[in-house]
Amino acid sequence: MSIDWHALGSVLVVTLLSTVGLVGVFTLGVVGLSRPAAGPAGTALRGGAYVCFAACAAAVAWGIWLIVAK
Amino acid sequence: MEHMTLLIGIVIVTALAFDFTNGFHDTANAMATTISTGALRPRTAVAMSAVLNLVGAFLSVEVAKTISGGIIDESAGVRPQMIFAALVGAIVWNMLTWLAGLPSSSSHALFGGLIGATLVAVGRHGVHGDAVVMKVLIPALAAPFVAGLAAFAATRLSYFLDRKADPAATAKGYRAGQIASAGLVSLAHGTNDAQKTMGVITLALITGGVVAPHSDPPLWVIVSAGAAIALGTYIGGWRIIRTMGKGLTDIRPQQGFAAQTGAAATILASSHLGFALSTTQVCSGSVMGAGLGRKGAVVRWSTAGRMVAAWALTLPAAGLVGAGAALLADQGTWGVAAVAALGLAICLTIRAAARRRPVTHANVNEEVAVSAAEATGAAPAGAAAAAPVGAPVIAAVAAAEDAPAGAAAGAPVGAAGAPVGALAAAGTAGAAADVADAAEPPGVVTAAIAAVLPPPAGPIAGPGPSSPAPSPSPATAA
Numbered sequence: 001m002s003i004d005w006h007a008l009g010s011v012l013v014v015t016l017l018s019t020v021g022l023v024g025v026f027t028l029g030v031v032g033l034s035r036p037a038a039g040p041a042g043t044a045l046r047g048g049a050y051v052c053f054a055a056c057a058a059a060v061a062w063g064i065w066l067i068v069a070k
Numbered sequence: 071m072e073h074m075t076l077l078i079g080i081v082i083v084t085a086l087a088f089d090f091t092n093g094f095h096d097t098a099n100a101m102a103t104t105i106s107t108g109a110l111r112p113r114t115a116v117a118m119s120a121v122l123n124l125v126g127a128f129l130s131v132e133v134a135k136t137i138s139g140g141i142i143d144e145s146a147g148v149r150p151q152m153i154f155a156a157l158v159g160a161i162v163w164n165m166l167t168w169l170a171g172l173p174s175s176s177s178h179a180l181f182g183g184l185i186g187a188t189l190v191a192v193g194r195h196g197v198h199g200d201a202v203v204m205k206v207l208i209p210a211l212a213a214p215f216v217a218g219l220a221a222f223a224a225t226r227l228s229y230f231l232d233r234k235a236d237p238a239a240t241a242k243g244y245r246a247g248q249i250a251s252a253g254l255v256s257l258a259h260g261t262n263d264a265q266k267t268m269g270v271i272t273l274a275l276i277t278g279g280v281v282a283p284h285s286d287p288p289l290w291v292i293v294s295a296g297a298a299i300a301l302g303t304y305i306g307g308w309r310i311i312r313t314m315g316k317g318l319t320d321i322r323p324q325q326g327f328a329a330q331t332g333a334a335a336t337i338l339a340s341s342h343l344g345f346a347l348s349t350t351q352v353c354s355g356s357v358m359g360a361g362l363g364r365k366g367a368v369v370r371w372s373t374a375g376r377m378v379a380a381w382a383l384t385l386p387a388a389g390l391v392g393a394g395a396a397l398l399a400d401q402g403t404w405g406v407a408a409v410a411a412l413g414l415a416i417c418l419t420i421r422a423a424a425r426r427r428p429v430t431h432a433n434v435n436e437e438v439a440v441s442a443a444e445a446t447g448a449a450p451a452g453a454a455a456a457a458p459v460g461a462p463v464i465a466a467v468a469a470a471e472d473a474p475a476g477a478a479a480g481a482p483v484g485a486a487g488a489p490v491g492a493l494a495a496a497g498t499a500g501a502a503a504d505v506a507d508a509a510e511p512p513g514v515v516t517a518a519i520a521a522v523l524p525p526p527a528g529p530i531a532g533p534g535p536s537s538p539a540p541s542p543s544p545a546t547a548a
Contacts, residue, residue, distance in 0.1 A: 004204060007343050008212060014339045015220045019332040023224035026327070027231045030243030034235045060254065063335075067130050067261070067342050 018063065022056055029053045077150045077406065081274040084157040084413075086298040089267035091164040092176040093123065093302020095310060096263060099173070099333070099353035100255035102314035103326035109245040110252070112308075118249075119256040120304035126260020127268075127296030130341055148196060151399040151406055152187040153274045158413040159183030159392030163384060165420045171309040171429075172380040175348035179388040180266055181206050186389030187396035209347040210381075213336055214355025221332035221356035225325050225363025232324075244323040251330035256303075258337035259349050260296065265341070267295040308429040313373065314357060320367060321360065329353075329360035351381060 029052030032045050100122075101115040110118070160176070160183040167174040181202070188196040232240055268287040271294075275281045281288065287295075321329065333349075333356040340347045354377060361369045395413070398405045 008208065011339045011343065012216050015216050015335045016223065018335045019220035019224045020227055022331050023328045024227045024231065026247050027228040030240045031232045031235045033243060034239035063338060067338060
């Protein structure tokens, strides 16, 4: 009986990193959009928020692509 | 390339039926918290989940290969009857836990049935013990903790990052996030669970000599398995949704988002490696983790305990039913017919019992109070017609349940008479109502299961229907 610790460990690491990363980045985006700010600062904030959301979408798409491509 | 026999046809139909129960049993995984937080309306939620299930079914075949080539030794003389018996065992257990509103694992029901049937009909050498431990048992133990840990950390981080933000301004964003992550879980559920059925059908085709050993599932298998699970999901397992959405902990959109992201990540990562883990257990684990991650949140350990007990029971219980069914099915054509009749009778009985106190999309967010005494409480008017059937049915369920497990060759024959009566009775009750409105209340079996698994200490303090930000329960306020 051999337990494939490598596979189990990689599931743990991948899950932790992707979950915390996705939720963290998405939260930053949500927080960025929640501050009503005018002028260049506001634009930067909104832009940053959309970058966050785009990063989340890209990460999810990449993950799915990895699975389909196998 | 052999011709496809009638038996294989029956096995395929049964496998699709299992897939259907899998769908409605597991709708809760993706959508329970989305519905309970009010991020999506119940009907919309299950429709979206169904579509993504279907899409997910096409993503990967790794898990299907684990089943058709890994756990059971195809060359050891596995016959289609046994697969049929295994499926009946899995379906019966799925129906029972659905009636009780327990989010048990459909996957473990399937594996339990397969392992039980193989052990009885082929013997120990028919089961790859190593593969069972490595690809089923260890992931089953580890996955809920992995998902829970990830959801816990993500929830903490999320609450830390937005501690200065205005809750009203962020609410919309979190709901969107929750909907997106719920979609991801549905997708993951499609890849992981629809594949299990594909694996079983492929296994049946292999044992019948229709396709070569170690084949990938044919395209029509993928399509039909995806469709069956999507249909089941759309019908919606409202009972289990209620347990998971309201019973475990009060979930807010922000937590639901973290929980579902964690669950989706766990399932997708595991599917990729061919671990056939339980979507249900992963999602329950992540909901608990997210619940613990918010300061002041209450996790109802009594409900969680009942759930874990049901998890532990699932593999052996489904295995026992599967083993009994395999013994019977091995007797020949009449044996297979008897198993089919028994299985159908039990399912119809459970459905009739479920109608006594329905849970539908309309009342899915109401408070959960699972107790044996409650089961006799007010039944909605619509279900009244089925109620009189209840009493005789109880005895029939008891008899039918004992029969397959009883194992003695003579016993099932004797018991076979009882379910036929029940079949007729349940049939009348079932015909009166509309399938699409399939409703699911606790009933006699709930009471029976509640007797085995202690019910929660007291009624659960849940918030009112569809409130986006649930009010804290008394224990939180204290």
